[in-house]
Amino acid sequence: MNKREFKDRVYERVALVGKALASPKRVELIELLAQTERTVEWLALATGMSLANTSQHLQVLRGAQLVESRKEGLYVHYRLASPAVGALHAAVRDVAAERDAEIDRLVRSYFGDRSGLDAVDMSELVERAERGEVVVIDVRPPEEFAAAHVVGARSVPLSILDEVVATLPRDRTVVAYCRGPFCVLADEAVKRLREAGLRAVRLHGGLPEWRAAGLPVASDAA
Amino acid sequence: MNKREFKDRVYERVALVGKALASPKRVELIELLAQTERTVEWLALATGMSLANTSQHLQVLRGAQLVESRKEGLYVHYRLASPAVGALHAAVRDVAAERDAEIDRLVRSYFGDRSGLDAVDMSELVERAERGEVVVIDVRPPEEFAAAHVVGARSVPLSILDEVVATLPRDRTVVAYCRGPFCVLADEAVKRLREAGLRAVRLHGGLPEWRAAGLPVASDAA
DNA sequence: CCACCATTCAATCGAGTTCTTGATTACTCG
């Protein structure tokens, strides 16, 4: 095998990973799976695709070795093949967000001006948590919290936020996090907490970013 | 704009980056540009593509904001749009290498069994360099060395290696590095140095990985 | 200002992708 042939074959394989990330729907599937494993049906519902189409995309991802599946009774559960895949997805998304002005424009027009709710970054949160200055809440759905969450965080899904507000401290800052930078849950939580008179900020990034940064994650026993 | 529409549009833009990485030839172009900027003609020659085809791929990359170009006289020079792009490429390549057994097979069959030449990783090199135990040589072509190299490394292109062997210390280990994990230059250098009776190992990864790790890089003034 | 050269553009063809629809498989539960 000569050099040219070797390179062609290796780059061909590397490009398979790129191909897997080349479809918007597959990117979305990976982002969802970065939270926790899911069934095909759930993913189809969440992405608005037909079942068959969802299944097809998942098989492309499996072909690229980015996801794995496990059958349990009637349901097939898909999950990321390794945490490195989540980190890769975040890297692609971050490069896109950094370089592509159109994404910036879209985020602004959808989230409104986010500048009011200043976000805290992960290293800052770690420091302030050590000093006991903050309370961390996870506003994702309970099953995502159960699969993995920031150590010390309390599960407060948006649906029960209003009932829980009274139990949150008014003398400390509440830091809310959710799925990632394009997830609105934390913004919504911060907005509501502020309306209730608490000090609240969102965390830059969500659970996948936290995990990718190598910071400690806990999960509930099944 | 509703949530579904927002997601579709954002993922669409993110997938553009994936698309850019979805062709073997474009992956190769990015890897080459991770070393230093190049003209279209040089890239066409290096990849074995026609000029028009090379130009077309470069424009796809520019469309995804991964590369930039600059015209100087007759020649157009392309370069990565940001170091983050090099890091992204490395991340994609590493995930591919980790998950895809076929790549492992290809590397083995092309490099032969590499296990004889134990490689040193970057943090280990930094330690041993501080203790003065090693000499670092850069075996890439001189223009790539000029564009960026490991601080303290000496430029020893393979073409002049044999003449330079006599000037390398026999009481310290020589660490050779080149373009990256799929580059054969460092292996070849290590092999020849060992035949000459020196202690030699290669560095895990090449210059782009070194830079991506945030380790110090120097460049010659133009 | 003309000949030349690096690069890009435009048009084309074959190959590959995406999504849909309807059939099929594999498993569970009554």
Added chain:
DNA sequence: CGAGTAATCAAGAACTCGATTGAATGGTGG
């Protein structure tokens, strides 16, 4: 065993992508 359900498979229509060819552009140097 047989009805019901989650998921996959198979095949086709519309679309996109990749490489080639030949022409066009824009800058250089005689």
